[in-house]
Amino acid sequence: MSHAFQPARNNPFATEHLLRIPYLFQNSSLDELIERFEQMGSRGALVGPEGHGKTTLQEAIAAEYERRGVKTHWIRVSRDCPHLPKGIFEQLAELTAPEDLILFDGVEQISRLAWWRFRRTLKPGQACLITTHTPGWFPTLHDCVTDCLLLREIIARLPVSDIQIDSAEIDEIWLKHQGDLRQSLFDLYDRFASGEFLVARSSPLSE
Amino acid sequence: MLKIELPQNERSFAPGGTIGVDAHWALDKPADRVELRLVWNTVGKGDRDLSVVSTWSYDATSMNGHQLEEVTLPEAPYSFSGKLLSLVWAFELIALPSGESTREEFVIAPNGRELTLHKSEIV
Incomplete structure (x- = not known):
């Protein structure tokens, strides 16, 4: 696990990436x-x-x-x-x-x-x-309800193909924030910024 | 297709420097105009700030074209990055009204190096 500082512009949980994800319908359209x-x-x-x-x-x-x-x-x-x-x-x-x-x-x-x-x-x-x-x-x-799968799906749509967080960790974050996706994603942002995740990029972020 | 070319594909410049920016467009459908914009925006946690510093507007009566601009870069703000926020400079080329666009990011800072708001090196 890397603990190197990650600049905000490389953070896949930055607001600009999250805003590109549309509302994900679960049981309706x-x-x-x-x-x-x-x-x-x-x-x-x-x-x-x-x-x-x-x-x-x-x-x-x-x-x-x-x-x-x-x-x-x-x-x-x-x-x-x-x-x-x-x-x-x-x-x-x-x-x-x-x-x-x-x-x-x-x-x-x-x-x-x-x-x-x-x-x-x-x-x-x-x-x-x-x-x-x-x-x-x-x-x-x-x-409006959320579940762990929804948080996983949002993460899958971010500009990373191989973000190395296991499903159990995502579920734990979702539970910790009682289903609040905004706080869960802020938490993930902070963890990434502190270098807690190793990430392989699917598309180049700003260098 | 929209394309912005910076000199020698350089991506780092000193504040106040003058550079040539080449804007190319080859559009699939007619546009009213094409705009080249010099912008900075923040990236990070929370709200996003955006400032359009300069705009150059071209008639797009021809669906193919290019324009070379001599641009004097601003003295500030410098490009910087911390954990919570980065300030990113970019040229954007936009066809209107379709909104089709492209963007080239670059650094404005002394010695062409983004300022780092952290005690350790950026990886």
């Missing part, structure tokens, strides 16, 4: 989810804990709607930035059309009063897809 979303009246929630792919899936759905010519509008709230943008309700009312899709990432961060105001601002028939850690805001469109 993008088309099936969109069909179900529309059957639900185009109001639904992607539910799951942090690091379980909710936002990645939401972005995949938004991209498909945009490809179909639908205009999308994003509201993003997080634990680090839990406040709704100033004037958001007025903007929603004035700048969006009934046929647009509203995407709200991180609904659980706002108060029930703000949620009530948000719902009242949506136009009749306007599509809205939210992400949340807890169910009960909108009907659940999809429960």
Whole structure:
């Protein structure tokens, strides 16, 4: 095992590599989810804990709607930035059309009063897809879950063909982070940066 | 096909130096224009920063072409790498609106050596 320092630009777990990996569907497809979303009246929630792919899936759905010519509008709230943008309700009312899709990432961060105001601002028939850690805001469109196999598949899609981590170690990392893929991949980033893994490259990273 | 050629295939340059950059394009479908961009970006853990420092734009009325640019490189920031972050300089050649692109990375630093933010040598 090598313990040599590895520069960030050679780290296969760097953000730029992870962003190229699309949402990996396990028991459904993008088309099936969109069909179900529309059957639900185009109001639904992607539910799951942090690091379980909710936002990645939401972005995949938004991209498909945009490809179909639908205009999308994003509201993003997080634990680090839990406040709704100033004037958001007025903007929603004035700048969006009934046929647009509203995407709200991180609904659980706002108060029930703000949620009530948000719902009242949506136009009749306007599509809205939210992400949340807890169910009960909108009907659940999809429960985002992860497993060790998913983490293994993500690693397999990174620009390395022979990253020398055994499956048991991947499973251990996934368990340690309770299924949070983001934290698992950060952990792998740190391990690689510290030279814990020997890696044979399948395609040249920046030299 | 999009291709960027740097002088003598050199990949390391001193800050403020002047180099010739040859941009070639042979497109499969018509484009509005082709852009050569001098950029730096960060690579690592967390959000990615990107700065477009200079842009040269060419009409792509002909689907094949090339353009030689004399480019004066910036004085800063230097290329560097640590465990958490690297700063990488690159030329990018992009056909618009298709977005087809290619990229050539290089180092800008004193003596042409990327700065290492670590006590041991980079492998």
